Amino acid sequence: MVNMPLDFDRYLFHSGKMKEAYQHFGAHLNYDQDGHNIGASFSVWAPHARKVNVIGDFNGWNGQIHQMKKISDEGIWYIEIKGVSEYDNYKYEIFTAQNKRLEKSDPFAFHAETRPNTASKLYNLDGYDWHDQDWLRQRETINYPNRELLIYEVHFGSFKKKDDGNYYSYGEMADELIPYVKDQGYTHIEILPLIEHPFDGSWGYQGTGYYAATSRYGTPKDLMYFIDRCHQNGLGVILDWVPGHYCKDPHGLYLFDGEPTFEYPFDDVRENKVWGTVNFDLGRNEVRSFLISNAVFWINYFHVDGFRIDAVSNLIYWLGNESKGTNEGAITFIKMLNESVKEYSSNILMIAEDSTAYPNVTKPTSQGGLGFNYKWNMGWMNDVLDYFTEDPLYRKYKHHNLTFGMSYAYNEQFILPFSHDEVVHGKGSLIGKMPGDYWQKFANYRVLMGFLMSHPGKKLIFMGGEFAQMHEWKDHDQLDWNLFDYPTHNSANRFVKDIIGVYRSHKALYELDHSHNGFRWIDANNNEQSIYSFIRFGKNDQDLVIIVMNCTPLVYQDYKIGVPHSGVYSEIINSDKSIYGGSDQYNGGDLLTINEGIHGFDQCLSLTIAPLSISYITFKN
Incomplete structure (x- = not known):
């Protein structure tokens, strides 16, 4: 009792x-x-x-x-x-x-x-028989900054639907989603909000029941079963969580006892007019207890591995508007939240979806930071997608879009997100953004995904992006699974799976994500040819991956790049291979260094540079 x-x-x-x-x-x-x-x-x-x-x-x-x-x-x-x-x-x-x-x-x-x-x-949460003890034990030993982190973002209601249009249950999704995500090679599943919410079209971002897993897909213990199955299959689970605002439906938190209770009492900051929501009063102690307890609740009862905190800019600044000033009460709440979560488990991932330049978001609170583990790199995402939507003929004028990110890559611990927000509301799908004819669209898409996997920072891809879904995300319908019947999409997905495999099997691509020692440009300035080349390093200096990326449809023979060691190199993946839908212009066999100085190195490699391609090269001996 x-x-x-x-x-x-x-x-x-x-x-x-x-x-x-x-x-x-x-x-x-x-x-x-x-x-x-x-x-x-x-x-x-x-x-x-x-x-x-x-x-x-x-x-x-x-x-x-x-x-x-x-x-x-x-x-x-x-x-x-x-x-x-x-x-x-x-x-x-x-x-x-x-x-x-x-x-x-x-x-x-x-x-x-x-x-x-x-x-x-009324519901009894006790009594579920968990089988994820091994996962929880090993989770406490993970050093996330030095580990691979690759997140598959999912909207539960539209990943797959039944023939009659109804949702799969939590248990049924365990059979559908988990084997697929595991086969693709991801480390974590991130799920759009699963708190109870009245309107399907809000995707869970306008909630009413913060302690109730939405009944659309079953009971709370059904969700426990889904998470348990994820853990047994080596997949972490991150919940999208919304401590900023909630919907105004009359049965919910809004004016709970007739007056502002959970929301701000001030008219000018209470409501988000565009979203039709009201903001939690994060300066009020009772609201802090309500929300911090809620995060702990999902950890204790559902064994979640982390939270993606929605709309942090709206927490840091009043109504997300920097000109209105910082919301000191909300900033104090954020610090309290992150400190409290870490008391329950030091390795719960706290991830900020933050589009501001507010400093030290991912520094510990003991060092004056907000205490998040990671921050979405929204600036990188915007610059990269803006570049790739450009016709290759004019990309030389936006060359800095792909290099600028390295000027601040170590200011925070970043996740590079190709999220749901980039494939809705008329923005088009990832491949839909790509210029050119059908072949060029897919070639550009492969370069984009290869660049994501090679750039410093952890990774996130929204569902459908991994097989080049043509239509933008339709939240009322399932993904276009029929595209796997088409060779071009099968080939595109094969490349994504293979590049994920390369990413996860080479420490150089993730071990020093947050250290200056993990990256070096070979040539960042070849804007005329729109060719980029750089090196990712692991802790061992000889553990390296060289990336060469050509963002135009031109072919180059005997293209020289400087390399740090003399000896033998090997191309481990090239997006232009025919198995991926390319033209099969790649660098087969051993690549021997030439004793010729270039790009600040004493030796170089001579390469074939395929059109609209990305190549990964490793040092053998």
Whole structure:
């Protein structure tokens, strides 16, 4: 039996220091010594309410039967009810100070009705039999900065759909998604928000139930099963998480007790007009306890491996507008969040989706930073996609787009994202952005993916990008799996799988992602030919991969590049091979150095440079 929040619990909650508020708030089923359900206890924070009742299936939705008791001056209400059972629907009936009647879902509910219904459900989260102990043990030993990190971003509802258009369940997706992602070579799955949300088209970013895994795909224990299966197959799970804002649907958190409770009391910063959402008051201690406890909740009950924090720019600056100034309350919250999560596991990934230039996002809070592990490199993504959409004839005028990223590559610990945001709202798919005829589009696409895998920083690809889906993402439909019937898409996916294999098997491509010692330009200035060449190094100086990239459709023979060691080199992958859909102009066999100085080196290699191609070369001996 879970006790009502006692004095010390209430102190922690109201001081912003409660990290497991879900143990004391919400609805908890009670059991006798023999394990029989004997009822439930309910606790809710509604500081401005005049009266709060519990309504549900068990009392004919008549609030007069179960009236809650106010147990603190700060507005915590509590009741124990006998004769209620798991899966019973319920809400809070709240009477405001003006005596207006509201029906609200439970902010701490563990389960919810499937939309369009909006009631909370009683649910027992205990009792799932986990089989991921080996994964959790080894997770604590991972040194992520020196390890490969390759994330497959997924929208659960549109990865695949059944023939009748219905969603796959969490359990069914375990059979569909996990083998595919594992075969492709990714290390982690990142899932767009799975908190309960009323509107499919919000993709989960406008939530109502932060503690309830959306019932669209099954029960909370079904989601536990999915994550468990991921871990048993060596895949980490990152949840997209939204601590910034929530939807205004009347059954949710919005004006919870008739007045601003979870949101800011100030009219000028309360709402995001474009999104139709309201912002959490991140300076309010109770809101901090609610959200920090929520992150801990997903770690403890669902064994998640990390969070991608949405719209961090809207947290750092008021309404995401730098001219409005920094939101110091939100910045304090971010630091508290990251510190709290690390107390539960030092290797939970905290990833900021941040488009600002705010400094030290990925530095520890002890060193004055915000405490994230990683930050999405939005500037790199924008520059690279802007370059690749350009006709090759004019790319020489944007040559710096691909070199500029190295000027700040080590300011933060970056993830390079080709995310869902880049393939919606008329932006086109990755391959749809590529210029030229059909052959050139695919050739450009292969260069783009090869550049992603070779550039310093961890990687993220949104679903469909790995097989060159032609249409932009359609959230109401499944991916275009029929494209695997076409040789060009099969070949494109083969290249992506192979380049992932190269990335994961060569430490030089990830071991020093966040160190100046891991990268050196060979030639960054050949804008006339739009050819780039650079070296990625591992900790061992002879552990290196040379990348040569040609961003025009011209062919070059006997093209010389400087190299750091004399001896024998080998081309390990070339995007122009016919098996990938190319013209088969590659460098076969051993490549011997020539004793001729160039690019600041004493020796060089003579290469065939294929059209619109990227080549990876390693040092043999």
